[in-house]
Each structure stands twice: as C-alpha cells, then as structure tokens.
Amino acid sequence: MFAKPIPGRTTAAAEGEVVVFLIGMRINHFRAPHQWLPVFLAMPRMLRELRRDPQSGLLGYQLLSGSPRTYYVVQYWESKEKLLEYAAAPEKLHRKGWALINRFEHKSRQHVGIWHETYVVPPGNYESIYGDMPPYGLAAATGVLPVERRGATARERMDRSRAAAE
Template sequence: MPATHARDGGLVVFHIGMTIHRPFRPDLWLPVFRAMPTMLAELGRNHAAADRGEAEDLGFLGAQTLFGARGPWVVQYWNSVDQLYAYARDTGRAHMPAWRDFNAKARKNPGAVGIWHETYVVEEGGVETFYGNGARAGLATATGTIPLGRRGTTARERLSRRTPSPSDG
C-alpha cells in the first residue's frame, strides 16, 4: 500500500558528514568517524525516553546514515532548529566534547579529514514523500507512515501548494 510520512507540521533536516582526505591514515580519521554513532545513540536513547515521558525531549526525530566514496553522511530530522542548536551547544551531551576533540586533532593534522553540515528548515506543507511497495527510507524511518491518500493522491496535493500555471499570468 502506498504511504507518506506521518509527521504533521514543519521540521528541520540536518545533513552532517565527513570527508576522508587521507584514507590510508585511519588513525587520523577513525576517531572522527566513531564520534557520530555515539551521538546518534545518545539522541536515540533520549528520543525513546522522552516518548515514555522519562526525559526532556531534545527534539531529535531520527536519522539515517549513508556511505559515499569520500566518507559517511548522516541525514537527521529534528523538531526545530532551536532544539538542534541547543543540543550542539550542550556541554553535558556527546556533541560538544566530540567537536572540541575534532578541532584539537585537526590543528595537529590539517587536511586529514573534513567535516561539514547543512541545515534546512522546512515549513509546514513543505514536505512531500512517497513510499511504495513497502519501501521505507528517510523521513519515514524517523516519523513512521500513513496511507498516501490521507495527504493527497498527487505530489502536488501532498505539498499543500499550488504551482502557478502559465494561464495564471
């Protein structure tokens, strides 16, 4: 049965990754690589605890890890950009120590590994998804799915936007 994502409202899509410039020097890039699973595990535990009412919700919805020729890339989904930034700055969480460690090592070994991120703030009505024949990826893994028809039968309907046609002048 065709499906679409279950989330209502806006969200933040956060891409973060690393580029390995010296693949034959894992001693220089492996510590950076190992930091992300630690952060994702922390965020996943918090998300589950918040769902049970046992912890403050940090705003993390879920993530998917991808691997490219130059290194890993993680797509994360968040409730808000403020919650993403709060997590990034929280000295009691895994991110800040990992960030400080990366900066210290990068100064000692410039050019060994690069890190990058992109942040997209998506307003309500600005997301359209389709998952057919049981495929579940991206936002569906973070929010679950609902039957496709509940949001509209076409991509245009699901986006809640009307694209102007040439006759609109």
C-alpha cells in the same frame, strides 16, 4: 533485521515544520587512520546518546555512504531549537566531539574533512511518497500514513500541508 515493506503507496506522517540536518565526513588520506578514525567513531556515539534521550528532539536518522571516502547522516529533528540546544550542551557528546575535532584540525594536515547543512522546511514545502517500502527517511522518523490520507499527487500533498499550517 530487515524491516518488512508496506504494500502500496505511503507517505510520511510529518506535521508542520520539518528540520533536516545533514552531517558528514570525508576521508582525505586513508593512510592516516589515527587522524580520521576518531571523527568516524564520534557519530555513532552521539546517535546512541540521542536515541537514549527521547526529549533530545531527534526524530530519526539514516546513515549513508556516498563513496568509500564519504559518510554522512540524514537526521530529522523536532525543531531547530532542539538541534541547537543539543549542539551547544556542554555535558553532551557533540560539544566534546567538536572540541576534539578542533584540536585535531590543526594537527591533521587535512586528513579528514567534515561538513554539515541544516534545513528548516516550513509546512507546504515538503512531501513524500514511498512505494512498497518499509518506513524510510522522513516516514521512519515521523510515522507512515496511506498516501490517500494526504493526496494522490505531490501537489495535493504539499497544498494540504500548507493549508493545515494556516
């Protein structure tokens, strides 16, 4: 199932603050799948859990691969509070997955690496443009608008976003 491109130039319909969460793993030793496969399989389970719960705060995500060794997810969240709430919730898969990773870490002899980065981006400090693209990235998470509704240039789109927040 491929999304159809939207003709012309569009922009993301994001309003206000944007929370971007990057999370990934690196397979350091392919010959030990019993060490890295549980980590690899944990993320799709968490994403399914989040998709089933519209109140979770996850707006959207993109699964990406940096190389045959590295896999990561770009996630867009409603707020940093929702992201932190999910991460700490004892009944959710993240907490269980994190406990599993911590147990494996001591035994894994560095077979798998994990990382994450969180960015809270205030209004006026982000903008987007998509040309002849299906909804992607931030636009897939927040919706799509004709670019003219936000401004013809990156500066106009950022200034409009900043002014709307004030």
